[in-house]
Amino acid sequence: MTVVATKETFAVQKPAREDMLLKDLTLIAIGVPREDLPTHLVEAVRTVWFEGIEDEKAVFSDESGDRFLAREAPLMPLAVLVNPSETRQRDLLYRWMQHSGAVQVPAAIGWDNAAKFEAVSSLVGLVADQVKAGARRLVLSSKELRSLRSLNDDLQNRFAAIEAFMNRHGLQPLDLVFTNEPAENPLNPNVLASASGDGISQILPVPSSGVSSVALHVAQLPARQDLKLKAQLVTLEDLRIVDTWQFTSGDLVAGWNNFGLSRSIAGLRRTLEFRLQVEEPEDDLPLLSVGGLQPIEMFQVRDGANGLPLLKNSMALQVWGGIPGVSMPPHANYIPAQSQQAGLDEGFRDVPIAPGILEHANLANPDEVTFDFEAIMPLPSERAIGCHPPAEGMTIGQLPAACPPQVIRLSAKAFIDNNRAADIAFAIVVARDLSAAREVLRGDREAAVGEAFSGWKTVTFGDTAHLSAFAAEQVSVWQNVYFATRMADEAGGNDFAWAKFANFRAVVSG
Known part of the structure; x- marks a missing residue:
């Protein structure tokens, strides 16, 4: 049996060429001879020639004259270059595009030998409009992305707060x-x-x-x-x-x-x-x-x-x-x-202390310091806690049972939120109770097993200190987080000493 291959000139469906109409900026020509279009224009933008409609599909041809069918209208049509004598074909194309679901049809630009420069100028203007529209879409997308990221962070923090609460109180639903x-x-x-x-x-x-x-x-x-x-x-x-x-x-x-x-x-x-x-x-x-x-x-x-x-x-x-x-x-x-x-596969995990947990911050040493206002101010919207130091001594705040088991490092940022404040010293401690934390903060002893101490760091307004408290040995129990402030120079007074801790995070093993 002999098979003879023949070549016929009929429109065939070529998905790859149809796909390009859905991906690229497209210039559609109607009744315009290929040789009349500048070569640089055809190379700069995807150009196709509209040939008619067959079986509710549009017939296009490329710069080589090869014909193909398209079920869907081009998604990014730049313009329609149309010979003034081909208005019926232009209207046919517009009707097909609208029938295919196109929200807006592209502008029609007349093309003949007497108006080539005007047509090119119009194309340049349309390209400029496309660039501006793309820039606006990019800006809007960036804003939406930032909003989505913020929502995602908020959901993760809420989930962390729920997880920590359920773990501490044994409320894990099984x-x-x-x-x-x-x-x-x-x-x-x-x-x-x-x-x-x-x-x-x-x-x-x-x-x-x-x-x-x-x-x-x-x-x-x-x-x-x-x-x-x-x-x-x-x-x-x-x-x-x-x-x-x-x-x-x-x-x-x-x-x-x-x-x-x-x-x-x-x-x-x-x-x-x-x-x-x-x-x-x-x-x-x-x-x-x-x-x-x-x-x-x-x-x-x-x-x-x-x-x-x-x-x-x-x-x-x-x-x-x-x-x-x-x-x-x-x-x-x-x-x-x-x-x-x-444990080896998981390595270290970063566990942020969620804003909901910060709301439980309280003054741990009210017997040592007194104020006419709240010395410890939870600021969940800022993911921070205010801790006002006394003129003499130190203010110790507490986050009950906020440090997870197997902690390796607890960290926080420390800064001053008033430009009239004098320098303030900050510190954080992980300990089982206030007595142990007070001993470490006063320097009476070193941090013991399971405890962690950042040391004191002095901060000036406009600066931010990164506090890190490392635990030499890990323990499998929840512990309290203590944070403390004191004036770097007690002779300077504590007026306007709005000290803040923010971004509490724990790095745990496994």
Whole structure:
């Protein structure tokens, strides 16, 4: 069989050429010979020639004469160069553009040999108008972007305030999103004993977003209390370890044992697999409960080494969900994650102290300083706190339980908001109570384990000091933040001494 290729001159649909009408500034010519248009004009702006309408589509041709169809009107038409004798074609083009949804049709500019320069001048004016309009759109877009960024920052700060409040007061909402109750099984197989040294694995039949805790049911505890076990929660798509638990058989109880995540899962949807293994050979193992028969092989309990089902059952388990991205409450009744891998992957986290928390700032040492006005003034709209120093001594303010666990560094900006004020010294401290903070501020002792002290920094009006308090060792409890001011020279008086702390932030590990 012989195939003969032929070439015919008919309009074909070329999406690439149609797309250029939706992307580029376009000049449309009607009845204007190609050789009459200056070469530099054709090279400077995308130019097409309107040929007519076919099947409700416009037929255009390019500078080479190749024809193509367009379903949609050009998005950025500069103008229509039209031969004065082609007004019908111009009107046809306008009707098609309006029918295609064009809000405004481009201006028509007459083109003939006697009015070439006038036509070019008109094109230059239209280009200038396009540039101005583009500049205005860019300015408006920049303003809108700044507004959106401000709204985003405000939402993040509000979320941080809610998260901190829920963590401190144990209000993290947890819902039971899935449960597979223990089945009555006379055989009661010991799946851990049946598995290889890599233990067992169980795919969780729930979406990953918001998962906060996985609970396994233990039917019978082993005699040994020091048997070492390891559990992991893994995402199958990228084999990322979400969290790891290192524990002993003595940490287990008969019944439900909750393995709490360090943070509720947020981000991309993933398939979660819970893995459990014994880290040393032993015959006396915990007896894990299993659920009823599971018809879907994917959700049957599997051997950790080869992924083959050990039983036609799934594990007896529960999955608890919370708000995605919110830290788990530290007092919840579960086995906490001790994930070295997760900690190394996450590194340091920047935790801003939200404006809502600043509203709880108060005077910590009212027995030492008195004023006729409020010495501590929360200024959430400025993300700042005013702290007026006394003429003698120091004013100590407090943010109760505002410093998160595992803090490495607490920072703040310090400045004076009145040009008539004398120099003021600023300091911040992380401590468990006022007594400890006062000792550090007075220089009676160095900061102890878990505490942090920025040292005193003197500030002059117009300058800003960046205070950083580093904790030599991290602790796993919430602590108070204390901030203090005093006059750099007590002989100068404290009139107009409007001292302010702003932008409190904590850098925490993991």
